[in-house]
Amino acid sequence: MYGRGLRTLSIATVAVMTLALGLIFFYAPLEAEQGFLQKIFYLHVPLAIVSLCGFVAGGLMAIAHLRTRDPRWDMRSYVAIHMSLIFAVGTLITGSIWARGSWGHWWVWSEPTLVSFLIVFLLYATYQPLRFAIEDPERQARYASVFAIVAGAFVPLNFIAVRLSSEYLHPRVLGSTSNLPAKMALTFLVSVLAVALLYGTLCKYELTAKHTRAQLRALRRQLAGESAGTGRTMRRSASPRLALSADSSAPGSAGV
Amino acid sequence: MRRTVAALLRKELLVELRTLESVPGMSLFALTTFVVFHFALNQNSVSGDEAAGILWVTLLFAAMLGVNRLFVADADQGGFDAFLLAPVDRSAMLLAKALALLAYLLVLELVAVPAFALLLLGPSLGQALPDLLVVLALADLGVAVIGTLVAALAVRTRARDLLGPLLALPLLMPVVIGAARATSPLLGLVHAEHSPARWLLTLGLYDLVFGLIAYAVFDFLLED
Amino acid sequence: MLAIAPALPLHEAGKYVAGAYVVLFAIVLIYVAIMAVRLSRIERELGELLSSSKRSSADAQPAPPERDLGRAESTLA
DSSP: OTTTTHHHHHHHHHHHHHHHHHIIIIISOOBTTTBGGGGGHHHHHHHHHHHHHHHHHHHHHHHHHHHHOOHHHHHHHHHHHHHHHHHHHHHHHHHHHHHHHHHSOSOOTTOHHHHHHHHHHHHHTTHHHHHHTOOSHHHHHHHHHHHHHHHHHHHHHHHHHHHHHHTTTSOOSSOOSSSOOHHHHHHHHHHHHHHHHHHHHHHHHHHHHHHHHHHHHHHHHHHHHHTTOOOOOOOOOSSOOOOOOTTSOSOSSOOO | OHHHHHHHHHHHHHHHHHHOOSHHHHHHHHHHHHHHHHHHHTOSOBOHHHHHHHHHHHHHHHHHHHHHHTTHHHHHHTHHHHHHHSSSOTHHHHHHHHHHHHHHHHHHHHHHHHHHHHHTBOSOSTTTHHHHHHHHHHHHHHHHHHHHHHHHHHHTSTTHHHHHHHHHHHHTHHHHHHHHHHHGGGGOSSOOOOOOHHHHHHHHHHHHHHHHHHHHHGGGGSOO | OTTSOOSSOHHHHHHHHHHHHHHHHHHHHHHHHHHHHHHHHHHHHHHHHHHHHHHHHHHHSSOOOOHHHHHHHHHHO
């Protein structure tokens, strides 16, 4: 059952997120250069970190899928990448807001995080069109896993390359994460934890929903089989669908 | 394995020689693009960063044309099935196709780089040539590996011509960065300098990492 | 440290900071909305399946006692 740990996880997320927000606005000191605007740092950078880790995790799950051929790994990989893409868009938007606030421009090429994310976003935005363009579900899952692995390996390399390319051009616009004073460092760590928990909760939520839909379809098939009804035609879909047999209500694992 | 690769490569090059599907188109595209750049930028000669940029954008997009056509014949005429029936290591196809694409890129550059020097480049290439060849070689390897992988991925999907470049260009961004940064000092207006070693290392690392990944992953694309 | 003038006056910077945090809020809320749509669709489909299976089992045998269903429904109210 995917939903088993969901309640605990979401409660933990709420708790840590509330703590993080409290620390951000009431505990962390104001930064000398940027003042209040710097508070965006506690949102933008954790979103970036969690998104990047999510992409890499999607690649690792894709490796598991290719090795075991278990479609559940493909589903997990899909959800991880999907959610990371959403968080990447969040990173881009919050980074853009930050850039606008500190430099007056909505986009700056001299901030390596933003630039890396633009490239990563452009790459992963092709993930769903790729899936959608392949009809056979087994081949779709296989090709998607190949893509997820290549793209997952690409993410760190891209980060390094972009960072190298901007070193001597301008000083970092939006501030770096090294040399943080202790209070800021603590706030930062809690913020990363909060965003990571949010990511985990949303992914688990998504997986539970998908699994429930799959169970529903299996039940429908079984009932239709009894009364010889017509099954619904499968729409071509970009997302993986679990095919369950109606008598096994869940794969035996504990979910995510 | 080596003999398989050699046989496949020979087939690829023979087919290309007979049909002339990819290379003339790629070269012509590059030449035309240089003319487009002349009018689009309204410049008679370029140097430094600009020159490096124009050269690499042109080479990259011309390469995309080659990537699009790489597996089309196999997909349409059953070449995949024939290959899968043979008792050979499937990665041989990856190697052969990548080497073929590399060959096409080299021929492309034989045409495009002199044309670039003639049409748009301000400073002369003489001094910079050895370094430039190194940069070209390293970048070509990266484009060949990623191009082959992406071509195999895209060829049996619905929108194969669109998906190929869409997948390849972001993946090739580090190559663009490395190649452009490495080429720019070579084309300096006053005098040519050496390519910064770090960019050559970046390109080399990229080639190595993605070469290995492509090798590990290619089998899964050929399964059915 | 508060004596040093911040880069932007507070009310200006506040707008940007608020905007950034609104983005996070919006992401989560949009997700909640999507899930709500999915949940109602699941509920509807389950209802259809339930009624169609009741019909088919009512065809096979006399209608089963409805007490259980009544009790379950009343706990929902």
